[in-house]
Amino acid sequence: MRTLMKQAKFTAWRLAAAPPVSDNLYQDGSGEQVMAEKLRTYNKEEIEERLVQYPGWSFEEDGQLHAEFKFKNFVQTILFVNAIAHLAEQADHHPDLLIYSYNQLAIRLMTHSEKGITDRDFDLVRQIHALPH
Numbered sequence: 001m002r003t004l005m006k007q008a009k010f011t012a013w014r015l016a017a018a019p020p021v022s023d024n025l026y027q028d029g030s031g032e033q034v035m036a037e038k039l040r041t042y043n044k045e046e047i048e049e050r051l052v053q054y055p056g057w058s059f060e061e062d063g064q065l066h067a068e069f070k071f072k073n074f075v076q077t078i079l080f081v082n083a084i085a086h087l088a089e090q091a092d093h094h095p096d097l098l099i100y101s102y103n104q105l106a107i108r109l110m111t112h113s114e115k116g117i118t119d120r121d122f123d124l125v126r127q128i129h130a131l132p133h
Helices: 002-016 044-051 074-091 119-130
Strands: 025-027 033-035 057-059 065-070 096-100 104-109
Touching: 044 057, 065 119, 074 096, 074 104, 074 119, 104 119
Parallel strands: none
Antiparallel strands: 025 033, 057 065, 065 104, 096 104
């Protein structure tokens, strides 16, 4: 648990030190700023092909990416949610997060402005997938 807390604090510190992102730019997972106009939506086959590298994530009929996580306790759940919050805030791309049964988390993600799944979603999925859990 202490290791997870240290990692979450380090992640929060690293993200807080990152430069702000402007309205017409977003920051991908490598820290590079990308113009929002370059976004394209992916079709179902492309999405499912890309999700193969992220076990536990799926593309559902509501047009969103879904993932479920289960933790040992409430504190670990909250630490994970806080780490996602920092990543999402830095990217200015905010998923729907639902904590239930004290130790379970449901994530729903899509680019609402594009009405579909874009590189912004895959960048955030990649970053969430890399978090300790």
